[in-house]
Amino acid sequence: MFNSILYSILIASLVNASTIPLGKMADIAKIGTQEDIFPFLGGAGPYFSFPGDYGISRDLPEGCEMKQLQMIGRHGERYPTTSKAKSISKTWYKLSNYTRQFNGTLSFLNDDYEFFIRDANDLEMETTLDNSVDVLNPYTGEMNAKKHAREFLAQYGYMVENQTMFAVFTSNSKRCHDTAQYFIDGLGDQFNISLQTVSEAMSAGANTLSACNSCPAWDYDVNGDILEKYDTTYLDDIAKRLNKENKGLNLTSTDANTLFAWCAYELNARGYSDVCDIFTKDELVRYSYGQDLETYYQESAGYDIIKSVGANLFNASLKLMKQSEIEDQKVWLSFTHDTDILNYLTAVGIIDDKNNLTAEYVPFMGNTFHRSWYVPQGARVYTEKFQCSNDTYVRYVINDAVVPIETCSTGPGFSCEINDFYDYAEKRVTRTDFLKVCNVSSVSNSTELTFYWDWNTTHYNASLLRQ
Numbered sequence: 001m002f003n004s005i006l007y008s009i010l011i012a013s014l015v016n017a018s019t020i021p022l023g024k025m026a027d028i029a030k031i032g033t034q035e036d037i038f039p040f041l042g043g044a045g046p047y048f049s050f051p052g053d054y055g056i057s058r059d060l061p062e063g064c065e066m067k068q069l070q071m072i073g074r075h076g077e078r079y080p081t082t083s084k085a086k087s088i089s090k091t092w093y094k095l096s097n098y099t100r101q102f103n104g105t106l107s108f109l110n111d112d113y114e115f116f117i118r119d120a121n122d123l124e125m126e127t128t129l130d131n132s133v134d135v136l137n138p139y140t141g142e143m144n145a146k147k148h149a150r151e152f153l154a155q156y157g158y159m160v161e162n163q164t165m166f167a168v169f170t171s172n173s174k175r176c177h178d179t180a181q182y183f184i185d186g187l188g189d190q191f192n193i194s195l196q197t198v199s200e201a202m203s204a205g206a207n208t209l210s211a212c213n214s215c216p217a218w219d220y221d222v223n224g225d226i227l228e229k230y231d232t233t234y235l236d237d238i239a240k241r242l243n244k245e246n247k248g249l250n251l252t253s254t255d256a257n258t259l260f261a262w263c264a265y266e267l268n269a270r271g272y273s274d275v276c277d278i279f280t281k282d283e284l285v286r287y288s289y290g291q292d293l294e295t296y297y298q299e300s301a302g303y304d305i306i307k308s309v310g311a312n313l314f315n316a317s318l319k320l321m322k323q324s325e326i327e328d329q330k331v332w333l334s335f336t337h338d339t340d341i342l343n344y345l346t347a348v349g350i351i352d353d354k355n356n357l358t359a360e361y362v363p364f365m366g367n368t369f370h371r372s373w374y375v376p377q378g379a380r381v382y383t384e385k386f387q388c389s390n391d392t393y394v395r396y397v398i399n400d401a402v403v404p405i406e407t408c409s410t411g412p413g414f415s416c417e418i419n420d421f422y423d424y425a426e427k428r429v430t431r432t433d434f435l436k437v438c439n440v441s442s443v444s445n446s447t448e449l450t451f452y453w454d455w456n457t458t459h460y461n462a463s464l465l466r467q
Ligand SMILES: *[C@@H]1O[C@H](CO)[C@@H](O)[C@H](O)[C@H]1NC(C)=O
Pocket: 009, 013, 090, 093, 094, 096, 097
């Protein structure tokens, strides 16, 4: 009830969507100056390359031949979801109703500040050149996907040189679909690509890129007892500081938390955000670790069902890999959501529970899991299968960096020899049971992921969803 009232306020208060996004000269100086903070925004802000790249070359090791490529990608930079927009708007209303001059880090609001959500139709959607708040925004989901496509051609173009017809896969979330389409547009018109839109509804069961949605047993509040131990007084401090600088302003710690999301999504939509300058570096670190903790215990290795959920896609990946010689298609590109990628990497074991995170303190040296490093907007996880002389190897490239499987990395370019990899993978997926753990049969009769194999007879064209 409360939420629906807020939503109608939101819609009613939005300004004319057809205004031309004007840049100011001052924006030129600001855009590009905030990239240092992208890693602290929990993956909600613009794309950046994986910071822990160990210096391993991304090039195909000398004398090797690429046999198969798989890629699971996240949609690009986007506007907030409808529910996140509600909280951001709530905080914005408080600020917009303040009748005095702003002081301190909020004083940018005195200068004709235009709220970055201007049209309810943009919510949940990619940011584009057309819908950006500022004509100079360099961080649109649209351009990110097109640039990714050009980088793909530069890095792996030889894999599609003689294969101009192939399928690309996406979930039927509109932003995932749009990202796939921008990527395809970015490849250029020498390709004839069949975009397969696979349902992410619960009823899709196992035949989905988004197994988390087909999991009625998923507990969204799991491990709350662990998470509540994390010290969030930094949020109270932010609210107190702003209220003190601005007499009569009543921001709460919830508003303070919301400001981080505001910062991230405004970057995606405008190209910079004065809200990001509210926080101290310490506060960014505390927020960022809070995001890591929450993700670890609710969408990754700290939640026992995730390995099974992620194994739905990982098993399909293994099956494709084993068929690389018989499948005509050598490149398998799929677009979906961050949760699916996190679940998948948890099944693969790149994210695992050897280093459980603690809520008691920020484990600076012990934290090997940084949410934003794995799933910034536009994240991309490549699986490379290549042959060198008589042996074949596998390795993962995450957001432009080779990320080795630590216990299996003695091959060229820190890859894993294929038979060792299959043994390793078998140990990861053994005793995973997506159907049982998730109680899938209560919502769907579909028990197998088949779209990679039956797309050319089934033609996946699920209707697009705003979610
Ligand atoms: C602030 O402004 C909005 C829209 O202008 C209004 O709907 C709201 O009731 C006001 N008050 C608060 C406390 O948000």
